[in-house]
Amino acid sequence: MSLNKIKTTNEKYRDQLLFMATLIVPAYIFYGINAVVQVVVSLSSAFIIDYIFTKIRGKKFYFTDASLYVYALAFALLLPSDFPIYLNIFGVIIMIALGKHAFGGNKNYIFSPIALAAVFLIVSFPGDMLFYPKNDSLFPVFKTNSSELERGIENILSLGTLPPIDKLDLLIGNFSGAIGTTCVLVLAVCALSLVIRKSISFTMTATTVLTISAYAWLFPRAGEGVKSAAFELAAGFVLFGTVFLANDPQLLPKTRAGRGIYGFLLGLITMIFRTFGKADGAFLFALLFANAICINVDSFVMSISDWMATYLASFERLRSQTLKDNLPKAEDTQEIDLPKVIKYDTPEVKSEVIPIEPPKKASESIDDKKRNGNIAHSKEDEHGQ
Numbered sequence: 433m434s435l436n437k438i439k440t441t442n443e444k445y446r447d448q449l450l451f452m453a454t455l456i457v458p459a460y461i462f463y464g465i466n467a468v469v470q471v472v473v474s475l476s477s478a479f480i481i482d483y484i485f486t487k488i489r490g491k492k493f494y495f496t497d498a499s500l501y502v503y504a505l506a507f508a509l510l511l512p513s514d515f516p517i518y519l520n521i522f523g524v525i526i527m528i529a530l531g532k533h534a535f536g537g538n539k540n541y542i543f544s545p546i547a548l549a550a551v552f553l554i555v556s557f558p559g560d561m562l563f564y565p566k567n568d569s570l571f572p573v574f575k576t577n578s579s580e581l582e583r584g585i586e587n588i589l590s591l592g593t594l595p596p597i598d599k600l601d602l603l604i605g606n607f608s609g610a611i612g613t614t615c616v617l618v619l620a621v622c623a624l625s626l627v628i629r630k631s632i633s634f635t636m637t638a639t640t641v642l643t644i645s646a647y648a649w650l651f652p653r654a655g656e657g658v659k660s661a662a663f664e665l666a667a668g669f670v671l672f673g674t675v676f677l678a679n680d681p682q683l684l685p686k687t688r689a690g691r692g693i694y695g696f697l698l699g700l701i702t703m704i705f706r707t708f709g710k711a712d713g714a715f716l717f718a719l720l721f722a723n724a725i726c727i728n729v730d731s732f733v734m735s736i737s738d739w740m741a742t743y744l745a746s747f748e749r750l751r752s753q754t755l756k757d758n759l760p761k762a763e764d765t766q767e768i769d770l771p772k773v774i775k776y777d778t779p780e781v782k783s784e785v786i787p788i789e790p791p792k793k794a795s796e797s798i799d800d801k802k803r804n805g806n807i808a809h810s811k812e813d814e815h816g817q
Contacts, residue, residue, distance in 0.1 A: 439630060441681045445498035447631035451622040452505055452676055458604070458618055459611040463513035463565065467611040471508045473517055477524045478504030485533045499538060499682070503527060506546050506676050509612020510669060512564045514581075519560060523549045543723045544677050547716045550669075554713045562587070562712045564608040584609045585667035586712045594655045595663060602666055613672040616665075623675045632679035636691040636698075640674045641665065643699025653707065669715045670702065677716075683723055690729040698722040 439447075459467040482500050486493040507527055511520060531545025532538070554561045563581040585607065588595045597607050605615030613619075626632040645661040652660035665671055678684075678698055685691050701721050705714035 442496070442498050444631045444681045445502050447626060447629055448676055448679070449498055449502050449505065451626055452502065452509070452612075454622065455509055455612040455615065455618060455672075458615040459509065459513075462605060462614070463611050466513040469517075470511050470513065470515060470520060470611060471505060473520050474508035474511075474524055475501065475504045477521045478507075478528060481525055481528045482532070485529055486537075489533060489537070491537065497538070502676070503532075503546055506612075506672075507549060509672065510546070510550050510610050512561070513611050514565055515560060519553065519557060523553050526552050539682055541682070542727050543720050544680055544683060546677055547673070547719045547723075551713065551716050551720060554711065554716070558711070564610070566608055582608050584712065585663055586706070586714070589653050589663060589667055590706070590710075590712075592654050594659060602662065610669065610672075613669050614666075616671060619671045619675060623671075626675065626679075632675065633684055633691045635688050636678060636684065636695040637674055639692050639695030640678065640699040643696050644670060644703055647700065647703040651703075651707065664703070664706075668713060673715045673719060674698075678719060678722075685726060685729050685733075687730050687733045689733045690726065693729050693733075694722060694726045697725060 456468065456471060459471075478500060483493050504524065507523060508520070511523075527545045527549035531543065531548040532541060535541035535543075550561075562583060564584060566580045566582050585595050585597070595607065601607055603617045605618070607614055623632070623637060627634045627637065644664055648661040648664040649657060653664075654660065655663070669677075678695075685694050698715075698718055701718035702715045705718055709717075711717070
């Protein structure tokens with residue numbers, strides 16, 4: 433497939449699914465077979481639930497719809513490895529039924545179905561969603577995992593301290609967290625590959641990362657400088673969510689300026705929630721807010737663009753004419769170009785001349801009146817007879 437080819441929405445989803453699946457390998461290495469079980473349960477239940485609700489709505493079910501598998505796999509990778517299976521299935525029902533079909537299916541929803549389901553579980557079951565099995569070794573898959581649970585990096589930063597994690601462990605994901613969100617190195621490679629393949633937005637991704645990094649640099653919650661920015665990016669669901677959730681082709685703004693605004697707001701709201709909020713998973717909450725705020729960001733960008741093209745261009749033209757002493761005279765005519773947002777669909781004016789018959793005379797001649805009177809009397813006589 434050519435890199436310059438414009439991809440369809442389903443092709444972008446397939447690319448995201450392919451690279452997202454690579455995260456299953458480090459998840460299995462660090463969390464064992466439990467991580468694979470979460471993925472299998474999420475995929476199978478999402479397929480069945482989506483089929484049922486599609487038939488209930490009287491729509492055709494498409495097995496080749498890659499968005500369904502992307503949502504199911506992404507949702508599984510947001511869970512702890514020991515997450516209860518029944519809650520996994522319950523979260524998938526929320527994601528498919530409430531996040532997708534309640535809005536009318538694909539191309540109609542305004543919130544990320546994955547973030548909506550994950551936020552619901554965080555609020556309802558924080559003890560199951562925000563506590564992770566402790567990693568006892570570099571490759572715990574080769575030995576029995578500890579039953580001890582601990583909070584993630586996001587909670588440690590909220591206490592004003594830096595996590596005791598060295599650079600290598602931070603890169604390879606050897607710390608407690610959701611099964612698909614800890615391996616920073618693999619996530620960075622996935623992001624770079626998807627940007628090159630034009631399956632995610634470079635503008636939105638870079639703006640989000642830079643906004644979070646700049647905020648962490650200027651207003652660190654723990655540590656300072658590079659360390660603060662690095663841990664803020666690795667904490668919670670930021671990197672995984674930026675690459676795979678915020679880049680949902682059906683929610684991403686179409687214009688480059690709109691994507692920049694979307695990424696900036698997403699990063700800023702995330703750090704504000706982390707600074708002043710109490711709950712972990714700030715990125716997922718921020719993503720829902722950004723989805724709601726940026727639903728019409730493309731229309732806003734186009735309105736500003738039309739205004740600049742119309743009024744600023746007219747101002748510069750008048751300024752240039754003034755400097756050249758070439759101002760329009762009173763008898764000159766000028767065509768006015770209205771902005772697109774206030775143009776009306778008026779019918780075209782035809783230049784042909786349509787002849788109109790002259791109106792009949794209001795007064796009739798005396799002879800015509802007499803003639804009409806005689807005809808009326810004759811008809812009355814006939815009826816009388």
